[in-house]
Amino acid sequence: MAVKFVRPKIPKFAPDPWAIQFDEQGHLRHLLTIEGLGPQWITRILDTAEGFVSVTDREIKKVPLLRGRTVVNLFFESSTRTRTTFELAAKRLSADVLNLNLATSATKKGESLLDTLRNIEAMQADMFVVRHEQSGAAHFIARHVAPHVSVLNAGDGWHSHPTQALLDAFTIRRHKGDFTPLRVAIVGDIRHSRVARSQMHVLNSLNVGELRVIAPRTLIPTDVEKLGVRVFHDMREGLKDVDVIIMLRLQRERMEAGLLPSEEEFYRLYGLTEEKLAWAKPDAMVMHPGPANRGVEIESSVADGPQSVILEQVSNGIGVRMAVMSLCMSANRGETT
Amino acid sequence: MKDAPENLGLDYDPVRHPEGCREGIDCDRWVIRGARLRDPSNGLDTTSDIYLGGGRIVGIGEAPGDWPADTAEHVCAEGHWLIPGVIDGWARLREPGHEHKATIATESAAAVAGGITTVVMPPDTIPVLDTVAVARYIKRRAQLAGRARVVAIGAMTQQLDGELLAEMAALDAGGCVAISNAHYPFQDLRLMRRALEYAATFDLQVLLQPLDPSLSARGCAHDGAVATRLGLPGLPVSAETAPLAQLIAMISETGARVHVPQLSSAAALKLIERAKADGLPITAGVSAHHLWLTEMDTDALDPNSHVIPPLRTIRDRDALRRGLAEGLIDTVVSDHQPHEPDAKLAPFPETEPGVSGLETLLPLVMKLVEEGVIDFDRAIDSLATRPAALFGLSDAGSIAVGQRADLTLIDPDAMWSLDSTGMASAGENTPFAGWDFAHQVETTWVNGRRVFLREP
Numbered sequence: 001m002a003v004k005f006v007r008p009k010i011p012k013f014a015p016d017p018w019a020i021q022f023d024e025q026g027h028l029r030h031l032l033t034i035e036g037l038g039p040q041w042i043t044r045i046l047d048t049a050e051g052f053v054s055v056t057d058r059e060i061k062k063v064p065l066l067r068g069r070t071v072v073n074l075f076f077e078s079s080t081r082t083r084t085t086f087e088l089a090a091k092r093l094s095a096d097v098l099n100l101n102l103a104t105s106a107t108k109k110g111e112s113l114l115d116t117l118r119n120i121e122a123m124q125a126d127m128f129v130v131r132h133e134q135s136g137a138a139h140f141i142a143r144h145v146a147p148h149v150s151v152l153n154a155g156d157g158w159h160s161h162p163t164q165a166l167l168d169a170f171t172i173r174r175h176k177g178d179f180t181p182l183r184v185a186i187v188g189d190i191r192h193s194r195v196a197r198s199q200m201h202v203l204n205s206l207n208v209g210e211l212r213v214i215a216p217r218t219l220i221p222t223d224v225e226k227l228g229v230r231v232f233h234d235m236r237e238g239l240k241d242v243d244v245i246i247m248l249r250l251q252r253e254r255m256e257a258g259l260l261p262s263e264e265e266f267y268r269l270y271g272l273t274e275e276k277l278a279w280a281k282p283d284a285m286v287m288h289p290g291p292a293n294r295g296v297e298i299e300s301s302v303a304d305g306p307q308s309v310i311l312e313q314v315s316n317g318i319g320v321r322m323a324v325m326s327l328c329m330s331a332n333r334g335e336t337t
Numbered sequence: 338m339k340d341a342p343e344n345l346g347l348d349y350d351p352v353r354h355p356e357g358c359r360e361g362i363d364c365d366r367w368v369i370r371g372a373r374l375r376d377p378s379n380g381l382d383t384t385s386d387i388y389l390g391g392g393r394i395v396g397i398g399e400a401p402g403d404w405p406a407d408t409a410e411h412v413c414a415e416g417h418w419l420i421p422g423v424i425d426g427w428a429r430l431r432e433p434g435h436e437h438k439a440t441i442a443t444e445s446a447a448a449v450a451g452g453i454t455t456v457v458m459p460p461d462t463i464p465v466l467d468t469v470a471v472a473r474y475i476k477r478r479a480q481l482a483g484r485a486r487v488v489a490i491g492a493m494t495q496q497l498d499g500e501l502l503a504e505m506a507a508l509d510a511g512g513c514v515a516i517s518n519a520h521y522p523f524q525d526l527r528l529m530r531r532a533l534e535y536a537a538t539f540d541l542q543v544l545l546q547p548l549d550p551s552l553s554a555r556g557c558a559h560d561g562a563v564a565t566r567l568g569l570p571g572l573p574v575s576a577e578t579a580p581l582a583q584l585i586a587m588i589s590e591t592g593a594r595v596h597v598p599q600l601s602s603a604a605a606l607k608l609i610e611r612a613k614a615d616g617l618p619i620t621a622g623v624s625a626h627h628l629w630l631t632e633m634d635t636d637a638l639d640p641n642s643h644v645i646p647p648l649r650t651i652r653d654r655d656a657l658r659r660g661l662a663e664g665l666i667d668t669v670v671s672d673h674q675p676h677e678p679d680a681k682l683a684p685f686p687e688t689e690p691g692v693s694g695l696e697t698l699l700p701l702v703m704k705l706v707e708e709g710v711i712d713f714d715r716a717i718d719s720l721a722t723r724p725a726a727l728f729g730l731s732d733a734g735s736i737a738v739g740q741r742a743d744l745t746l747i748d749p750d751a752m753w754s755l756d757s758t759g760m761a762s763a764g765e766n767t768p769f770a771g772w773d774f775a776h777q778v779e780t781t782w783v784n785g786r787r788v789f790l791r792e793p
Contacts, residue, residue: 035566112679112682112683113683113684113687114682114683132684134683134684135567135568135569135570135684135685135686135688136567136569136638136684136685136686137684138636138684139638139684140684140685147669151547156684157566157568157569157684157686158569158570159567159568160568193604194568195566197566198643221564221571222560222561222562222564222565222571222573223561223562223565224565226565226566227562227565227566230391306429
């Protein structure tokens with residue numbers, strides 16, 4: 001049954017950046033950010049993903065939903081894990097997949113982003129999966145693509161990584177069911193994390209009981225409380241009574257900018273060890289969007305321990321991405337799924 | 338107040354009237370009939386005829402004795418306001434060096450279409466405006482364009498590299514109205530202090546925009562809730578206040594006359610207020626877009642809202658409005674930065690900052706009057722009277738017999754909305770497209786020549 005989407009009124013001079021995600025009939029055309037999706041669309045994506053996760057358990061791991069369609073992975077910033085899961089998701093939907101690693105290619109030769117886009121569009125692509133180092137890049141591309149093309153944001157700058165956040169929510173839902181009684185803590189480099197921002201939107205949209213961020217002040221962005229989180233600088237306080245712990249990757253290059261004195265000090269204060277894990281609820285889930293730096297943000301025994309769902313997140317990522325791809329593509333075919 | 342520089346002025350402009358002269362009519366003589374003349378600086382608010390001749394205002398109410406009535410051009414301006422021509426204290430015209438963005442010809446035409454009769458240009462051209470030769474080139478290009486007066490600000494350091502002092506006294510003698518290092522930083526504070534000391538030797542007007550390069554590195558939006566949500570690298574208020582506090586400390590020691598062309602935050606305004614209260618020779622300006630827009634306008638990731646200093650919070654904007662209303666902020670500028678379309682065709686952080694502001698400066702300030710934020714007197718004071726005093730343009734910025742005939746005729750009842758594609762500027766990068774305005778510029782005179790007439 002089609003979910004009725006009430007298109008919000010867009011102010012004349014400040015169009016909501018997320019409104020572009022929907023076509024005129026209110027169907028999901030692009031996935032650029034979690035903002036504006038609302039709980040009904042998020043739930044619909046997660047429900048659809050349930051069906052696709054079971055596909056991966058079959059002997060023939062393919063469905064013909066996107067047969068004859070071309071999905072182009074436009075990666076302006078290198079990534080192995082995300083690109084591979086998007087590729088696998090597209091292939092399991094029977095689409096043709098083109099992988100373009102543009103981090104070392106066209107734009108480095110001086111071609112503008114828009115020219116690159118136009119050239120690939122001319123190759124009759126139906127969907128762009130975009131990863132870019134600049135915030136807002138996926139929105140920019142979505143504003144300029146041909147009407148039949150869908151854009152999926154696979155991470156733009158520090159802004160948004162919607163499919164990662166959706167797969168995290170999917171994983172939490174599978175283990176914990178209802179979100180409303182849950183306390184979730186996100187730990188680490190919140191300032192530069194697109195994953196953290198998307199997680200805040202998705203979990204708050206699903207009415208999570210309490211959302212916390214834990215990091216030193218240098219890794220907490222200004223006014224982050226306005227995104228609906230409580231800020232903690234102390235792990236013991238922050239992890240108290242927490243049901244889900246999401247560790248973020250600490251990017252070594254950030255530390256050169258004087259944000260942290262050393263990896264060792266960060267690990268001592270904020271690294272998730274077995275000792276610190278004990279401060280949370282006994283059945284707390286441990287998550288990490290990967291790749292995890294063992295001994296920097298997480299102890300090996302925790303990453304591989306019984307409370308860790310890190311590898312499950314990776315598997316779920318494929319199903320969630322299949323769900324998003326099929327929903328966006330059906331909007332573009334004019335179908336109401 | 339020093340005299341306007343004659344060697345670089347438009348007084349000896351060899352260019353004829355840009356629209357051509359009608360046969361038998363002296364296009365340097367004008368009678369503007371029935372306009373409401375409004376110049377708060379000398380208490381003028383009367384409906385009267387005004388006579389222009391030889392580039393000057395020669396009579397108000399009555400024609401001068403030797404007035405040859407039959408050869409003058411008559412303009413019927415009943416129901417319109419005649420105000421002193423606007424002096425825009427900080428606008429990039431992109432020439433020389435960035436002619437692919439705009440030229441002096443296109444931008445001076447845009448200026449007069451927006452009621453601006455004098456454009457003050459910072460020295461960050463290519464080549465840098467650190468020699469009189471470059472200043473002369475700019476003057477000549479403006480004369481050939483034959484629209485707005487263009488006055489130059491000379492460089493404070495050679496090549497604006499912040500290392501070696503430029504020949505400031507020579508630039509001053511050559512007609513530059515002030516000196517500035519544009520948005521380029523000084524190598525260190527010692528050199529900055531020396532540059533201020535040297536400028537103070539000759540009582541030169543200095544323009545400096547406080548922006549700490551290390552605190553502002555990569556930043557493209559106000560470091561607040563919106564930038565956090567959109568994941569945009571933030572530009573904190575301290576990037577403005579920290580160097581401003583240093584600057585104020587150095588002004589108190591050197592006595593240099595310093596003008597800050599663009600404030601963006603309430604905290605910076607507070608520093609200016611204290612420095613003024615201490616009697617320091619500091620003045621400040623604000624750009625028209627900072628009086629209207631806030632960080633919320635970057636929410637749509639619209640590259641036209643990408644400006645440096647960034648659009649800050651509603652509280653900052655309201656403080657700037659209050660500062661302007663109270664006269665703490667002296668001038669309003671356009672901070673005009675026209676761009677070619679490609680400069681704005683990229684993800685938000687990768688776009689070039691700046692708006693095309695010449696044609697919205699006067700309408701945006703008049704809109705503040707309409708909304709009761711400031712009164713009409715303050716509007717004209719900030720757009721004409723104080724900029725004229727600041728840059729030593731003693732014969733501009735007011736309506737009086739003997740003053741230069743730089744005048745703007747506006748229709749106070751015209752309702753219009755801004756169409757960015759219909760702008761005279763080569764840059765269509767405005768965040769105000771679609772905004773509704775009253776007060777439309779109808780005609781502009783520069784040096785007694787009609788340089789703009791709105792098509793009916």
